[in-house]
Each structure stands twice: as C-alpha cells, then as structure tokens.
Amino acid sequence: MQTTGKDYVPPIMGEGVNPVKIPVKIFFLLDKSGSMAHGNRMASLNDAIPVTIKALEPLLEGNPDLEINIKVISFCDKVNFYITGSEGKDLKDFNWIPMTPEGGETHTATAIEKLCEQLSPENMPEIRGRSPVCILISDGYCTEDLAKYDAAIQRLDSIPWGKKAARMVISIGKDVDEVSLKKFVNDRGRYINCEDASTLVEHVKTGTTFLTQKSIIGHDPNKLAGS
Secondary structure, three states: OOOOOOOOOOOOOOOOOOOOOEEEEEEEEEEOOHHHHOOOHHHHHHHHHHHHHHHHHHHHOOOOOEEEEEEEEEEOOOEEEOOOOOOOEEHHHOOOOOOOOOOOOOOHHHHHHHHHHHHOOOOOOOOOOOOOEEEEEEOOOOOOOHHHHHHHHHHHHHOHHHHHOEEEEEEEOOOOOHHHHHHHOOOOOOEEEEOOHHHHHHHHHHHHHHHHHHHHHOOOOOOOOOO
16 A cells, blocks of 8 residues: 555545544543432432433534543442443443432542542543543532542642543532532533522533533644643
8 A cells, every 4th residue: 555655645534544533531420329319319310411421422423533431430438430430431332320329428529539540640641632521410518528528629630631621510409518519610610509400401411511512622632731
C-alpha cells in the first residue's frame, strides 16, 4: 500500500481509516442510603438513569471520534462501583439495573475519594482529551467526619482532571446539606435542588446531556488538561 510519494492520495474518512476515539467519561455518584426509600426518591432515580442514557445516544451520531464511557459509584455505608466496574461501560452497552436503598449512613466523602482515584494521573494518564462529567446525586448529609469530606474535595480540586471536569450536584428534598454539597460543584458545573423527587428525571437528563455536549464541543486537542 502506497503511503508516500507524489501520487499518494490520503484515504477519505470511512475508507479504511478508523478515527481515534476520544472518550467523554461520565461518572455518576449515586446515594443509595436508607433515606432514599422515602417517597419516590429511589424510584425517580431508577427512572432517571435509563432516560438519561437514551438522551445521550444521539450525541454519538455524526461524531465518529466520540466514545461515551459510563461509571457508576454507589454509596451508603458502603461505597462500590455499581454495574459498571472500575473500567466503566460503553454507552451502547450500558443497561441499568434498578438500585435499592440500604444502610443507614451516607459516605459521600469516601465516594468522592473513589472518584479522585479514577481521575488520578495513574488511571487517566492522558494530558489531552475531553473533560469528564461528574454528577453527584444525594438526598441528605454526609455522615462521615466533615474534615474527611473537605479533604476529599481538596484532593478533587488538586487533580488536573478533577479541575477540568464538569461537576454537578442534584440534591433531593428540603433536608439537604447544601453548604457541603455545593463544595463539589465547580465553575464548569452547577447545583440543582429537587424539592420534589418527581422532577429528578428531567434534571438528571438535561443536566447530564448539557454538560456532555459542552465537553464534546469544548474539546481542544491542543489544550492541556487543567490549563
């Protein structure tokens, strides 16, 4: 196959050339503590995730270099990857399994620490790429020590990909710790409170889709992460 010389004609995209995939990584940090059993909070969250995944699918059309990777971190008194594992799931392969509330505590700080591990240079060594999207959804207060929570936020703010990420919080109900939750949000994201859990589906869908679109449009291959 000729690749040089005066008669060489570069192939047209789609004719034997596979574009380099530049992913958008979406992280959902989801509260599954016992208080999420109140009213229709967990039911609304279980409706919101598949609706959001469906809304993201059209973004792949016309973007041959785009890949959307989903990771879910659930937290109560235990913090684990839910469904996706640490490698995440491609948007096209993502199938939601409804969560059930469990545990009496809300270990938000540990969940943010787990997010930091994922965004660390060891796990995301790329210095160029699309901004991650991080969505934290909770209905209450972190039951861990405030110093641990603040340390997790400081660590998130110190990581290049943590700074570059679009970080949004969607809180549920009136009895939430807005002061602490807003610390998670940066100038690329936003804070939304759903006093009525029935509005959660729309907020999760539109917020996640909007931030993902911004990540796609704002991608500059010559710009360093964190710059």
